[in-house]
Amino acid sequence: MKAFIFPGQGAQFVGMGKEFYENNSAAKLLFDKADEILGFKITQIMFGGTADELKQTQVTQPAVFIHSVVTALAQDAVQPQMVAGHSLGEFSALVANKTLSFEDGLRLVYKRAMAMQKACEINPSTMAAILGLDDHIVEEVCATITDEIVVAANYNCPGQLVISGSMKGIDMACEKLKAAGAKRALPLQVGGAFHSPLMEPAREELAAAINSTQFSNPVCPVYQNVNALPSTDISVIKKNLIDQLTAPVRWTQLVQKMTQDGGTTFIECGPGKVLQGLVKKISPQAEVSSL
Numbered sequence: 001m002k003a004f005i006f007p008g009q010g011a012q013f014v015g016m017g018k019e020f021y022e023n024n025s026a027a028k029l030l031f032d033k034a035d036e037i038l039g040f041k042i043t044q045i046m047f048g049g050t051a052d053e054l055k056q057t058q059v060t061q062p063a064v065f066i067h068s069v070v071t072a073l074a075q076d077a078v079q080p081q082m083v084a085g086h087s088l089g090e091f092s093a094l095v096a097n098k099t100l101s102f103e104d105g106l107r108l109v110y111k112r113a114m115a116m117q118k119a120c121e122i123n124p125s126t127m128a129a130i131l132g133l134d135d136h137i138v139e140e141v142c143a144t145i146t147d148e149i150v151v152a153a154n155y156n157c158p159g160q161l162v163i164s165g166s167m168k169g170i171d172m173a174c175e176k177l178k179a180a181g182a183k184r185a186l187p188l189q190v191g192g193a194f195h196s197p198l199m200e201p202a203r204e205e206l207a208a209a210i211n212s213t214q215f216s217n218p219v220c221p222v223y224q225n226v227n228a229l230p231s232t233d234i235s236v237i238k239k240n241l242i243d244q245l246t247a248p249v250r251w252t253q254l255v256q257k258m259t260q261d262g263g264t265t266f267i268e269c270g271p272g273k274v275l276q277g278l279v280k281k282i283s284p285q286a287e288v289s290s291l
Helices: 018-023 025-038 042-048 057-073 089-096 102-122 135-143 167-179 197-211 234-243 251-260 274-282
Strands: 002-006 082-085 125-131 150-157 160-166 184-187 265-268 287-290
Touching (some): 002 057, 002 089, 002 274, 025 102, 089 102, 102 197, 125 167, 135 160, 160 197, 197 234
Parallel strands (some): 002 082
Antiparallel strands (some): 150 160
């Protein structure tokens, strides 16, 4: 079975989407529509802005979403039988399986980005990548830090888990995890503690937007970050999409479940090839490619 997978924040690069815009008339219409919906020329930042402009959360998230959806929709001949996205990428996946329209998906992604940016300003926070430890050890160490917020946030692949929390909490956790045998504990250049309780203000804001948006019956299951399970039930999809902001991304478990359910070919739609690498580490037998 063919699975379309969609990257999240961090996959962006200057020049992203420019070739599609110049060579695909359907893609050009979507890029122009995106400028209109957002009320600013995001295409100018994507095609020729600076890396600093592109890495602002309110730009990065819609930019990655637009590029990913354009990539998927430009390939009419290839239809997925299952879809999934890493964090932000779940919104792209829901456009690919017809649950959301491009327009509504983009509005939700922009609302999500702005809400997350606000939450980051309320509580300065960060994330760190922990390499070379079993997940349960990382979880146990995080649980020992009781006076600060620090939690497992992204289960990316075996031996690679990202933690999220307060500045002090992340510093404390990194020291303890290195002492516990982590090969590396790397603070990440991100705006805040995504997928942690510190995103609760953003979760509440996003919930209102999601609950007022039209969702349609999907044409194939979406495997969701929160529980790593497939769903075609709109009410379940909405709840999981809302909960995703404060819950961990269970990418390792999600890819394992897709493989168990018959996923053999994983096609990454969007900028970069990070997810292909993660899939190969999780399910070495899987075929990976990109559009």
